[in-house]
Amino acid sequence: MQPTDIELLKTLCGIFAPSGNESALTEFLIDYVKTNQSKWKVRPELIYGDEFQDCLILKFGKPRASIFAHIDTIGFSVRYENQLVPIGGPEAETGYKLVGYDAMGPIECKLKEEEGHLFYDFGRGIESGTDLVFKSDFRESDEFVQSCYLDNRLGVFSALKVAETLEDGLIIFSCWEEHGGGTVPYLCKWMYEHYQVKQALVSDITWITEGVSHGNGVVVSLRDSSVPRRTFVNKILALAEESGVPYQIEVERSGGSDGREIQLSPYPIDWCFVGAPEDHVHSPDEKVHKDDIKAMVSLYQHLMKKL
Incomplete structure (x- = not known):
């Protein structure tokens, strides 16, 4: 990771935005996009306002797929x-x-x-x-970053890095994920009714477990407490294999993400969770391997180009 990337991630981890109180991060993201979009391959349309509460949508070109990244914290x-x-x-x-x-x-x-x-x-x-x-205490070593709120500021960071080269797609920053959700249904409604987008990737952070370890790549989740449609997940796995990016497969019986609300929406939207694994979840000491962060950004870039 470049020093500028570390500084961006550190800044994101230190912004006050617990569930229901996300406006400071929304304002930061709007300012960040407006400041940096001239260096991106495509300048996105920024979509936000009262009808979206504190959520933010970036529209690039002619969208075929979307990235959901929640901006709130515990x-x-x-x-x-x-x-x-x-x-x-x-x-x-x-x-x-x-x-x-x-x-x-x-x-x-x-x-x-x-x-x-x-x-x-x-x-x-x-x-x-x-x-x-x-309280934010961001730490960096040769291999790891460690801080509170890598879940999900790292998912937001990855989406912003993908935005630099994205030509066609939606990046959707959602709220309230950590405390029951609530914004994803109307975001799905807007996405489907305006652009008929039926493919969604969930840019979030998962756990280190007996089957998922540090440094072995980004995680593609086959299931957690929800079960996404296997046809779509198989498509993601085939593209991950094609990309050459290191990845791991996850199968869990618990946990959840914005994917649950996507699945419960009244729209035929397929989804798959793709994210780096972390240790010390939901604590001040969340820990992620830098190679897994690099793999997360690289795989998202490939998936959004191919979907």
Whole structure:
């Protein structure tokens, strides 16, 4: 990865955007595209506004396929007194540093876990309803990057790198994925009714397991808690083999992504999850191999050209 790529990923990981509170990242993405699109092969049309809430769509040429990448993260909401409620499914260990802001100013506090209940440790009370996220601590070694929120800022990063050379396609940045979803149905409706696009790739991050390891390539998922149509998945596997890009196959019984909502939509849209694997999921220490990031971007470039 180039130093500029590392800086972009580091910046993305540090932007405050828990589920339901994604607007800061949406604004960053709009500014980023407007600033950099003159260097891309095709300048996309930017589609956003009240009818899309905090989602953003980039339309390139004549779309035949789409990339979905969710921009939200897990986190915590302040309840009453010093109580916390999870946003999504974050790991919660005593001592984790959390940041946010309320009407009284910026916040940096510590998480406390006591018998399954979550609290914050701070020098003053925090306004109820305030969102908190893990404090960013981005680390890089020769082989790995490690940070909170590589899930899914790495999926967003990959989509932005694909945008540099994409000629025909849609890149769709969705919201709320970590906490039940909700934006993908209307995004599918718009995509299908405007462009009849019936092919979707989910640019997200998966897990290191007994069958998936660091440094062996991007993961093509055959299933998680949802089961995509095998005809389409076989098409993706054939293109992955053709590309020469290192990849791994995943078969899981749990977990999910925007693919679930695509499958539940009333439109005949095929989907497949394609993403790098990480360790220490949903913690401040998520860890991904640089070679797997490179493979993720390369395979997406090939798939979007061929689909």
